[in-house]
Amino acid sequence: MADDFPRDRPHLLLRNNGVREPYRRPNQVITPPALPDRERAAHAQALAQAVGQALGAARQQMAGRDAGVAVGTPGFYLEIQLPGSERAGLDLLADRRQHMEVVAVREPEQPGDPLRASVFVPARAENFYLRKIEAYRTTDTQSGRPRNEPLVSRIDTVRLATAHSLFTDEDRLFPIDPNERVWWEVWLRDGRRENFERVAQALNITLRPHAVRFPEREILLALSDAATLDRLVAHSDVVAELRRAKDTPAFFMGLGGAEQRAWSEELLARIGPPGQENVAVCLLDSGVRRTHPLIEPLLAAADCHTINPAWGVDDTPAWQGHGTRMAGISLYGDLVPVAGPANDPELYGAITGEAIARAEVQAPQRRRAIAMAVTSVNPARGRPSSWSASVDQLCFEEANRRLIILSAGNIADDLTPEDHLTRNDLEPVDDPAQAWNALTVGAFTEKVDIIDPDFADYTPIAPAGELSPRSRTSVIWDRQWPVKPDVVFEGGNLAHDGTLPGEQIDDLQLLTTYFRPESRHFTTIGDTSAATAYAAGMAGAILAARPTYWPETVRALIVHSAEWTPAMRARVDACHGAKTQIQSLVRRYGYGVPDLGRALLSTRNDLTLIVQDELQPFQREGTAAAKTRDMKLHRLPWPKDELAALDDAQVELRVTLSYFIEPNPGERGWTRRHRYASHGLRFRMKLATESVDEFRARINQAARDEEEGAPGGGGEDWLLGTFRDRGSLHADFWSGSAADLAERDAVGVFPVGGWWKEKPYLERFDALAQYALVVTIRAPGSNVDIFTPVETTLAIQTTVET
Template identity: 70%
Template sequence: MAIGPRNRPHFLLKDNGAVEPYRRPNRKIDPPALPLRNRQAHAQALAHAVGAAVAAAEQQLAAAGVTAFETRGFYLEFDLPASERAGIDQLANRQQKMEVVAVREADGDAGGLKAAVFVPERAKNYFLNKIEQYRATDTDKGRPRNEPLISRIDTAQLASARSLFTDGDELFPQHADVAVWWEVWLREGRRERFEAMAAALEIQMRQHAIRFPEREVVLALASTVTMDRVVARSDTIAELRRAKDTPAFFTGLGGAEQRAWTDDLADRVQVSEAADEVAICLLDSGVRRTHPLIEPVLSVDDWHTINPDWGADDTPAWQGHGTRMAGVALYNDLIDPLAAQDPFEIRYCLESVRILPPGDAEENQPDLYGAITGEAIARAEIQAPHRSRVITTAITSTNHSRGRASSWSSSIDQLCFETDAQRLILISAGNIRVDLTPADLLVRNDLEPLDDPAQAWNAITIGAFTNKVDVIDAAFAGYIPIAPAGELSPASRTSVSWDRQWPVKPDIVMEGGNLAHDGQNPGEPIDELRILTTHFRPENRYFSTIGDTSSATAQAAKLAAEIMVGRPGLRPETVRALLVHSAEWTPAMATRITNCHGNKTQLQALLRRYGYGVPDLGRALLSANNDLTLIIEDEIRPFQREGTGSVKMRDMKLHMLPWPKEDLLSLGAEPVEVRVTLSYFIEPNPGERGWTRRHRYASHGLRFQMKTATETVDEFRARINQAARNEEEGAPVNVGEGWLLGTFRDSGSLHSDFWRGTAADLAERDAIGIFPVGGWWKEKPYLDRYNEQARYSLIVTIRASNAAVDLYAAVETILTTKIVAEA
């Protein structure tokens, strides 16, 4: 591409968006057909099942008695056909204080859903009364009363701990009397009651806890028999999962040892006077700060640990992983700065928080790493609250949730959403932990899902690619790299196996090194195909190597910190958007995407493998004369409540873009490209409650649409109102012609897409609309979040690769004229 030199700052637009009230078009919606039932037979069978469950619950309550920490009530488990997910909502009743607490897929080949509902004792006959009305009473339209509820229920039974278990069937304890660690998701306000019951039943608990809207998560060691007693005797538990958060990641091999190289580079390191304003905060195994290449930028005051007994230093137990991460976060691959002779400037500081225990049995104990992550970040922020931070971790769990939120990933989302803090969180995608051969490349990557918590919506998830393909060392004569240049690094995980509803992960990829093989044995991580970095024992060795998604994540942290330094004051949502917006696919990746020939299924799989490609600092910070970028930071109030009624969508934002129309029209049929990236943080509300319309993980969603060349502004307004309604009702959304990804871009909380067309067509595409879609802020008015403002960042780039016209100067003139006119 003939892109001019990048020497002009991106345009940052202030007060660009105009508020547009949402106008819901009138439309009659026909509800979906209900299951066909023999009314009398279905009522009789369901009344018998519910009656037996209630009778068993009464016996259970009578046998248990009542203590101070118990509440009179019980859990019922309802079976619904898989097609009747909408019926889950109707099982709850806030007036009766009945709550759907957990929803899971039924065992076996028949499919279906199982929904657990807490029923207070005073409402024990609620469902029996509903069934009797269904059997004997008609509505004014001649239909059975309560048909939308009763016809969707197959049967019911008294619930147990198994009913509240929402992990995979294979993770449920096989032996009922053997104690295991549970992740206990408590109902709101029930923690003290659960702790009292745990003490009475001698249930061991871990100290950490995580709080979400409507849920609090703790770890408890108990047998299934004991957990059944808790479920039978209290209303505390909403959901049970297996505790799985134990750290796992790859470590590397040793590298060359040359003290003279280290001393030379250390003498050339120059730390900027403003370095204290931006920090890379490593959550890892600690950092050996006495390394001469680390000490200048890691103060003792910024050297933390979550457990004073562990110390803050790096240890052999983790093979110096934190120190190796630190070296990459400061220098990228050390080979280049070591070989150079010029001064090496570092414009940010380093923080380290040790979150991994010593190398004993404790490292295999589960813990709530979501709570640990929050505690670690708090230690750094209390020490230096003024800094903007890139918080980075390559520590992941082998819990492969296939996109579903965990307590850890939800905590990451919550930490990002807390907008008072200037924090951006980067997480590694995780690595494949088996021997790999050339035959495994891409096949195994596409099958191996990302580690927890890499599914977090608000974090940047980092995968690994490689350009390291040269094997020169005579000791490895005959070895060849597993991955070709520009391809995915052999061990990098992907989200190809996830369902469409989950975010696209990884977001970006960075250099992760390669593996070499001799044609017979599995690949080996030889030094030449890895990244040179700092060793955690500088008294013996100065250099080590690192690879896979650990090195990729550390490099991404450096890039994010450089963006924060280069454009101080940008929101974390904007820095996140610039990382993704500046990413491009390597030629190897781009070839595969081109060869899809518009096949959306293949394209989506490739996006889930490569993310948006490899980011670039130059593209992230600077424009060129024919490749210019607009940055918009704004906010929107998505919802409003009308009196005491339901919550409705409220506002949209219309952004009129300072398009250089005359210059674009003069280019005529010249091909151009527009890229749009929308970034915002959602507030999570996790818990497995069926993911129905009323039970959503995200607080809200935002979408963008671009005006077409033939639309007036009023017609465009009408179209985005229609798009908002269609999105809300699950109807197809038309994004217009020329977009690469289309509606697939709309998963998660970061949306990026590419439009290609002619310059003349682009000249009239001068507006972008931002509109909300539903989330739990809207669907749960009793949580009082419907008045919240939602921040967002919008990045728009025009690229005319072969055009000689200076589009940047034209936009600059338009903006200058507008400022003068408004003065």
């Protein structure tokens, strides 16, 4: 049957659909992991000797403190080495009652390398480890094991820490020359900024004024050498972690387009004035040349802002009009990153926040899609940075949730046809696009036609429907980090002549506005900058069309509307269900290419249901540990009769869950106690063969399994399975018989742990978590109306409630 019914029916919003259910934690049988095999007496003796030497050095260090420099609680930092496989030992190294804190963890860089944790130890608790070791050596537990074995057996050795011990970037980034002055990110322990500024002044450390704050960390930029930072660590308790300040991003300029003034005037004649909707696309970029005739009618002078008044709000030649190019794509779609000068080091998270704040102060009533195609190389393979965590914080702010759209970044090197996809898979997404809450945009291309006779001998590098040659991916990231990019938009292509590396030519780029309209009106743009601008335009259109939708919902709809191109889909199908291979492809393509029509409208055989809801993930009673509190059960108004009538016909189901987490960054091993995310949410779908009570029990079991690190169930018959449970946006696909789908009429949303639960002293255990849930059922090829029965049911329910 025909499958091209018009999309003319708004998606159905399910109001007050979720039923809060108390979490019923099943009885647990926890099997502790095996501990390192140690010869008890010898290990205790060697460890006591190492700790004794470290304490001797610490006492000498404290005795030599300069009273004019020293600040904070007297104490010292220890570097504790554990086997690389003993991550569980990290949570045992500190004691809040003694005010001991694990401040930084250096991950193994190679297989077999150790974990190195730095712990701040107040002077009054200096014998903490010696007491633990002595009890391990001499005392047994009731079960006959050495006391403190889970801690002591996991420690290889201990020494007095230095600034290098607190450095959590790749070791190659630490200066070889201890007297070389470079810019550092200094991650401060909570509440210690004033003391840090005081000791920095005493040590002649230059500080930048910008700072970003998180629940347990505050970050500033400092110009110093490693030798001075050693003195800082020896004279204070302020530092938690050190990282190198990253250089400002580089852009790569494409060729200019032809001068087309007549086209511009013809297009301008067809543009209507902007409406009165309080919706805007907010570009964080190099400024916009608003005098361009295609931009001026749509951009008021009062809506142009700058962080530094000396810069001005106009676009700059140094950035080759990048902001103006972005504006053209956001406004019109298809009408390159370009080289920018390096700024003095700045804390980009703080600058990003200030830039957004200026736009919001100017017009606080507007709803915005905030887009940024400015990135920096991210060597951390998905690990949060100060910048990406700031983006997560800006998205999450409870009084002002934000939709932020980031480019995945571009490969800077010359590329050849042989590099395509191989290089993409090896080049990780740039900073800050690893942010969990942001919508990260990569680039694909359908630009394959070369008409210009000057390039008659050239061919495109990427075939139609494939990833754009410069687009970055998350294929090599550790499994725990989110899928990035989330989606891909058109980003143009590169051309090659069989000899030289690929280059940008006008035929394979996107046409957009030029920043010097007195010279010409059009130029070209490509790569993930163009794709990000496209995404921003789509987000703005959804915000305007659906004013009640949350930022989480708009993000969900963009991802939910995405489909893989035939070229991408062929690669997925060629995996024949092998989930590891499919996961790598999702980390390359995201969830595909979004479509505004699918994001906004359903059709008769393609029904989308939307839920906007909240739950309280955790609770605490008295001084007891926080525990999981709520889950939500959503009974779906399924068109059961219509689906049952289709019997064995194949239908499709798609579910997307979107929410924002509150970040708590800082490199402390990402253990259960030290999690980045405030909380996690998961979804599970009721099976056709189980009752609602059996479904509830399975959700409880799934939550318990995830908390205990057991393999998650419930995803075996889905395309992605539990791999979908990464980050704060989860999407998956199911296909099967219509009769089976007719009985899958409930979705459960439930919480899993995060720092809101594990750190009750931060008093966030009673916070609410809001989420958007989008569910689509499709009966492709079937002339069946599954939309109208559901619409009628919801209308009846609304009438009854009224």
